[in-house]
Amino acid sequence: MRTDVTFTSNGLKIAGHLYLPEGLGADGAGAAPAPAVVVGHPGTGVKEQAAGLYARRLAEAGFVALAFDAAYQGESQGEPRGLEDPGQRVEDLKSAVSFLSTHAAVDPGRIGALGICASGGYSLVAAASDHRIRAVATVSAVDIARQFKVGPDGTQDPAVFQGMLDAAAAARTAEASGAGDQTFTLFPNTAEEANLGGPHSFEGWEYYCTPRGAHDRSAKALTWSSVDRIATFDGLATVALIAPRPLLLIAGRQAVTSWMSVQAFQSAGGPKELHWIDGASHVDLYDKDEYVTPAVAKLAEFYGTHLGTAA
Template identity: 55%
Template sequence: MTFPSNNLALAGILFTPDTHTGGPLPAVVVSHPGGGVKEQTASLYAGRLARAGFAALVFDAAHQGESEGEPRGLENPFQRAEDIRSAVTYLTTRDDIHPARIGALGICASGGYVPYAAQTDHRIRAVATVSAADLGAVFREGLGRTQGPEVLQALLDRAGALRTAEARGRVAQLEPWIPANAEELLETASTQFRETWEYYCTPRGRHPRANQGWVLRGIDQIAQYDSYAMIRLISPRPLLMIIGSEAETAYFSREAISRAAEPKELFVIDGATHVDLYDRDAYVTPAVARLAGFFGTHLTG
């Protein structure tokens, strides 16, 4: 199925409970990580939420996967937020979905995009994240805030030059999410890097439409985006953020929760890393159990 977002057709999959016998369902929009596609971790969570009694919609972001949009690979945070709002709009038009019982779940970069969209879209009645990350902060500061300011400035210089080059007919330049020589770097790399490579580049999670690269000139949009600047606006709607205790990205959720207004909850899964929560059953199972309880309380009551 498809639905529109800024006049682009987004490709989606709607999971529904096998036991559904009629009547409008509560629903959750599930948004995939940066560089991912709907068939990966987003569908894993959506399928399990469907088994828990919810309709769950996954979709490829505009410019990515099976969705429309040129140039391919563009990671525009503002379009990503619009895609989430458009997914909610699509669900509100369906007779089998209860329009006042729609929530949203964002994984990794979408753990930034979903709260960002929900800050001003009151139709999202409950907001949840798994292994959330603010992509804007990652590009501005580096993961763990280890990056000097000169790195971003150099990227912005390149972005401007590339915009001019595209206007003159040059094909948009793609930058790989994971470098081609990643295997050579694994021995000394961070846990985050190693596990991201394993998920996206081995049979564990690899998908032919995922992780092909991001459009480099888009850094000027990414850098000015702040996922959690107005996260307090989600209140009085509930916010749940799930992290692994060993995740190198955990500080994003901890800081976002500290800035959010009630009701809010930080749920920590002991022993899990950032990528463990994508697909490792020992960690996904308690995450889904908490999500099902959270959405069950706030979307079906």
């Protein structure tokens, strides 16, 4: 069962979809409190895409699951639209935990987090400092700062990001002069242009810009003011603080971003596990059933072991 919910994060109304296991009423009344998982979406996603798919599948496996739109994006409040603020994204995850902690269907002592793509990095930071998160997992984890600074494969010339910081500084001055919100586009216009950026660029374009995964509310542009906020974030810096709570990192064998999951694993204490999905790329794990199904099975096993299952 899916219900529309809202909660507050730093004074902003956050829109979410709450997925309940079969047999639980909308308010959870009459049932033993169940374990729950907060699911964070990729950097340009919305709750109706990968996060919603994983939340629904986790509910089918017996967990209460909450997918939500980040502040400034999707159906959630916040201006300017398209702002990617890592600090706010971490706060959104913690606020989602607060929402679940007070829900009648949820056992507040059995709440976990799942971060997909950029929310992988955000969930690691949230879990490091919020002990209410009893188990944390990631799928195709990305530290958004590393991706911007050195690219998805880690080989980007650092001068590229320095140029982006120049543009971000100029955009702030323009906004102060009354020019309005300054933004930059995230995706090429055509498949041919996307192909020029390589397979990772193409599969991102294909997911977000074609019927495969496109959604009207997913971000196609970010504000330039996102860039200098991203510059000082580090999604992996505090991974060691998660221990002794358990950590699971799921990555595709073919994902160019998998080095970030490896780094997170190496930095973590324990218990920890790096689980590979053979044949999968980064975006394959967003929606392709042949890869999502084994990923969900591993997640259900992980959360079942560390959070228990619904009565």
